[in-house]
Amino acid sequence: MKRLTTQRQAILDLINASNRHWDAEEVNRELADRGHSVGIATVYRGLTALEEAGLVASIQLADRKRYERADKQHHDHMICTECGAIEEFSHHKIEALQEAAALEKGFEMSGHQLVLFGRCARCVGESTERGKL
Amino acid sequence: MKRLTTQRQAILDLINASNRHWDAEEVNRELADRGHSVGIATVYRGLTALEEAGLVASIQLADRKRYERADKQHHDHMICTECGAIEEFSHHKIEALQEAAALEKGFEMSGHQLVLFGRCARCVGESTERGKL
DNA sequence: AAATTAAATGAGAATGGTTATCATTCCGAT
DNA sequence: ATCGGAATGATAACCATTCTCATTTAATTT
Ligand SMILES: [Mn+2]
Ligand SMILES: [Mn+2]
Ligand SMILES: [Zn+2]
Ligand SMILES: [Zn+2]
Numbered sequence: 001m002k003r004l005t006t007q008r009q010a011i012l013d014l015i016n017a018s019n020r021h022w023d024a025e026e027v028n029r030e031l032a033d034r035g036h037s038v039g040i041a042t043v044y045r046g047l048t049a050l051e052e053a054g055l056v057a058s059i060q061l062a063d064r065k066r067y068e069r070a071d072k073q074h075h076d077h078m079i080c081t082e083c084g085a086i087e088e089f090s091h092h093k094i095e096a097l098q099e100a101a102a103l104e105k106g107f108e109m110s111g112h113q114l115v116l117f118g119r120c121a122r123c124v125g126e127s128t129e130r131g132k133l
Numbered sequence: 134m135k136r137l138t139t140q141r142q143a144i145l146d147l148i149n150a151s152n153r154h155w156d157a158e159e160v161n162r163e164l165a166d167r168g169h170s171v172g173i174a175t176v177y178r179g180l181t182a183l184e185e186a187g188l189v190a191s192i193q194l195a196d197r198k199r200y201e202r203a204d205k206q207h208h209d210h211m212i213c214t215e216c217g218a219i220e221e222f223s224h225h226k227i228e229a230l231q232e233a234a235a236l237e238k239g240f241e242m243s244g245h246q247l248v249l250f251g252r253c254a255r256c257v258g259e260s261t262e263r264g265k266l
Numbered sequence: 267a268a269a270t271t272a273a274a275t276g277a278g279a280a281t282g283g284t285t286a287t288c289a290t291t292c293c294g295a296t
Numbered sequence: 297a298t299c300g301g302a303a304t305g306a307t308a309a310c311c312a313t314t315c316t317c318a319t320t321t322a323a324t325t326t
Contacts, residue, residue, distance in 0.1 A: 106254030121239030172305040
């Protein structure tokens with residue numbers, strides 16, 4: 001059980017060849033554009049299967065789930081509330097302190113999700129530009 | 134504009150009188166049980182309005198949005214993947230380091246969301262009990 | 267190679283949380 | 297009392313995701 005079919009391979013290749021954080025619909029559309037159209041249900045099932053196999057990683061944002069390559073070290077995300085850009089960062093001290101906080105509550109931590117919201121450098125720069133006019 | 138109507142007051146009172154993290158449907162059902170039934174659409178609008186007014190706070194979990202009292206100091210959450218319990222914690226160092234990480238990327242942070250997943254003390258205890266049998 | 271069997275696919279229906287519509291009701295200000 | 301902007305509630309619509317099911321694909325066994 002759990003085959004790496006042509007469709008799943010196509011999804012995996014797409015994700016591995018980029019640094020983006022894809023949602024199911026984007027994967028579906030991009031594959032269609034490339035001529036290897038894959039049914040949307042299959043995309044959802046494929047993404048789930050690939051994640052279970054540890055071949056892709058995901059972040060659950062408010063509305064949609066997004067997938068990215070799994071061959072990067074663990075990191076968290078900052079999301080620009082203005083342009084939607086997703087930046088990555090990792091801070092080992094934060095990770096350590098999370099563990100500490102969990103321990104303190106007798107909580108057996110198995111994972112976490114940290115997302116920072118705000119304006120990315122580019123958006124901040126642009127609005128500053130505009131202010132100068 | 135933005136009135137504190139009877140319905141919204143009822144929602145607010147309900148949330149303020151508890152330490153729970155309510156979703157819209159729970160609020161709707163609880164108010165109905167108490168005889169002050171409020172339409173589900175009104176509950177959604179009310180919760181949004183109350184949050185905009187700073188009278189309640191919210192956390193966006195994977196599936197649903199949950200609301201809680203706003204009169205507590207900022208905190209983050211640990212969610213038990215076994216029983217669904219939501220525990221709260223706050224760690225000023227984590228908060229500070231988040232700011233630092235944002236600064237490093239030229240990111241103008243306006244908010245964040247940190248959720249730890251795992252098993253709460255009670256669930257860990259229970260499975261240990263069971264192991265002893 | 268043919269048959270067997272389990273898993274995967276895809277089209278479309280269904281689900282579930284949330285938002286939009288719209289006629290009606292409420293309420294504050296003139 | 298009247299007017300006009302908000303709020304309400306029933307319901308439809310939305311949208312991401314999952315489910316159903318007939319069909320296809322592909323390993324495994326004869
Ligand atoms: Mn990432
Ligand atoms: Mn809380
Ligand atoms: Zn931006
Ligand atoms: Zn628990």
